Amino acid sequence: MSIESYGGNPDIVAAREEIQRVAFEIKLCAEELTAWPALETLLSDPIHQLKFRIAAIGIEQKLHRLHTHCILAAENYFTIEAQIQRRFEITFVPELARIISQLIIGPGWQVDRNVKADLVSEQISRKPSSISTILDRLWELSSKDQPTVGIDLLENSAGSKTAIVYIPGTQSFSFGDGSNPLDMASNIQAMGQANQAASEKAVLLAIGQAGISSKDEVIFVGHSQGGMVAGNLAANPIGFxxxxxxxxxxxxxxxxxxxxxxxxVEHVNDPVPNLSGKTNPLKKNWVTIQRLSNKSESNAVMFSHSLKSYKNTSVEIDSSSDVGVKNIKSQLLQKVEGTKPSKSFEFRISRAFR
Incomplete structure (x- = not known):
């Protein structure tokens, strides 16, 4: 199945309600034209009034056609959004996650007070040229034996840096009692609010150790929990x-x-993106891309969630002619155009207890 998308197109940012509002106004105009009570003016100026009434018939027909076309345009454009709406809008999910986060720190639970980000590798960075190469780098880091975050620095002509931060997904099913911070406890905390999950705190620590300053730009890339953490950091920048x-x-x-x-980027049959309980917004700066993955693409138990399956989706993204996809892809890749390779860091992140 090929990819489908919505959002990311600055020329189409109105919601269905706005399109329907325009259609309603057109319908009102047609009704008013039909109900024009001008019998008295017909007697006083019959020639002009007859011409007007003849012309009004054609105008009324055109208005009715415009009304119909507005409704059809709204339905056709929002087909994908309607498909996304198959998710139940459970708006209390983030609030529930915050409550659970508070319960985690109750009596009897081990809670991380410290996190670490230990530098394990430093090489020359590689400038990505596509969404597919970006996914390759994320896949490389996610395949390591230890929880590893990658930070690739690129130098700008102005003297500042552009960094790409890669964050893997969940690697442990423990609830905060293990050293790997990419666990279920961090999943719940990252959903609840920013700057709470151990994995998020560790990534922020790695960013600081990589020498990223307040004048440097950062692009975040993440899979699963790594995507949630990436989203929290992108929405709440601290020191970058x-x-x-x-x-x-x-x-x-x-x-x-x-x-x-x-x-x-989401797969229709991947349940993880649904865990927010909400639908991604329709915005000109946000494109949601979907595809139905196949079991043959990955031997993972949850094949639709594996990066191996998402690799195929990334290839389709790079060849897509969809306006929204091209707009957002261009904006992201333009951030690294004109830059030069610099340093590439890999940090092993961990949780510590007091």
């Missing part, structure tokens, strides 16, 4: 300039204040 966000299989709809270019 947020410049873009790319997520694969991540619940992201709970974040409504994202102002950077956003590319949310």
């Amino acid at each position: 300039i947020s410049a873009g966000l790319i997520t694969f299989g991540a619940p992201l709809a709970q974040l409504r204040n994202l102002k950077v270019p956003v590319m949310a």
